Amino acid sequence: MSVLGTRTRLGYSLGSFVTGAFGTVPGLLLLPYLTDTLAVPAAAAGAIVLLPKAWDVVFNPVAGRLSDADLVRRGSRVRSLVLGGLALAVTFAALFAHPGFGGVGADSAYVVAVFFLCATAFAFFQVPFNALPAELTDGYHERTRLTTWRIAVLALAILTSGAVAPAIANGVGGVGGYRIMGLFVAALIVLGTVAVVVGIRGARVGRPKQPTPTWRELLSTMRRWRSFRLLLGVYFVQALGVATLLAAVSYVARYVLGDADLQPLLFAGFVGPALLVMPLWDRVGRSGGKLTGFRVATVALAAALFGLAFARMLPTAPVFVLVALAGVGYAGIQVFPLALLPDLITEEEHRTGEARAGVTAGVWTAAEALGLALGPSLFGLVLSFGGYVSSTDAAAAQPESAVSAITFGFSVVPAMLVLLGLPLLRRTFFGSERGRGGGHGEGATSAGNGDDGGDEEGTEQVVGA
Secondary structure, eight states: OOOOOHHHHHHHHHTHHHHHHHHHHIIIIIHHHHHHTSOOOHHHHHHHHHHHHHHHHHHHHHHHHHHHHHHHHHSOSHHHHHHHHHHHHHHHHHHTOOOOOSSHHHHHHHHHHHHHHHHHHHHHHHHHHHHTHHHHOOOHHHHHHHHHHHHHHHHHHHHHHHHHHHHHHHHHOHHHHHHHHHHHHHHHHHHHHHHHHHHHTTOEEEOOOOBOSOHHHHHHHHHHOHHHHHHHHHHHHHHHHHHHHHHHHHHIIIIISSOGGGHHHHHHHHHTHHHHHHHHHHHHHHHTOHHHHHHHHHHHHHHHHHHGGGTTTSOHHHHHHHHHHHHHHHHHHHHHHHHHHHHHHHHHHHHHSSBOHHHHHHHHHHHHHHHHHHHHHHHHHHHHHTTOOOOSOTTOOOOHHHHHHHHHHHTHHHHHHHHTHHHHHHHHHSSTTTTTTGGGOOGGGOTTGGGOOSOOTTOEEETTO
């Protein structure tokens, strides 16, 4: 088993400032930016948020294949990380720059085009970033430890970007506030890119295998790879639920709680617990198994979200308690699928003798991106059904039906989506895969189980050397 040093663990985890910022801020602010600054109708704004992200479904697997090929040729995924991260910073700042073409249609087209560029740049960073845990260590529990570090830093990144970005946008106000916010988030992305590249430099990884020879072979692998497909399904529906919730935060603060200044606190209350409970989820994963921890976290998150359906009738303090409890569950559903993914990749690479980390991470991030994109779009539809009134005035009065729709989209809708993952979790690791994992009892994690898997001594190389 390869045990990672603190520098590698921390450096890799700091890359979450890139994924956290881009995964959070557009879902949190792009919909309000479109509806309340550009006066785009809610349903159309939801489609604008969705379309560029849908591109990831097609492109991310391509980015994964390119990353695998680059690893074989250069012995490193660093080039893709650097180019993707820096390009993302530039395009993100441009996304909220709002050049002001003088019409809703032209301004909307600008947002769509730049968001496409953002999504493409992000793929070149996120795909190799997600592929690295399968290569940095072959230890079953070490991967859980690395993931808990990563998610803890991700929580900090989400808090920083998700709480500060709305504060900047709302504090400055108008188009100028969004422009300054875009520059702030771009700076976070640059810092995260530099940190992960420096952190993994010199780390040992297994010898790179040859990439998948053809797309037909990749498709054949995905058809046979039942455990991966079902775990991916869980991750997708839960990402969709979380994205729907995050898209509602701004609206809940303004129209359900009646105070726009509560938006950063709501967001911090949901994400902040991850900084405190990561050691708890790590212990749950070690004692009861990753799958058990995943199930417990799923139920905890859904229960808290159903409680938030009564947010309009509750005082503010109990609402924040429920938000914090939801945050504890959210932390768990982030850790366990990402801790299981490297185990699945390693098992498949042992079976085929070919590289799977990049293309698998590409498919994984494509599903995640689609879920994150569909969330704001789904919430936009909920707003539309509730009769939400789009306006250039962020404080415009809303009908009672719109406020009810906001509450429903913040609580019941994401809770039901999160719970949809439970049946898939039962199927993923029980059935044909049961018992392959040895002493841990989690079949799809056979590679690396017991901390004794992995390549033989001498089959390592240096990342970024």
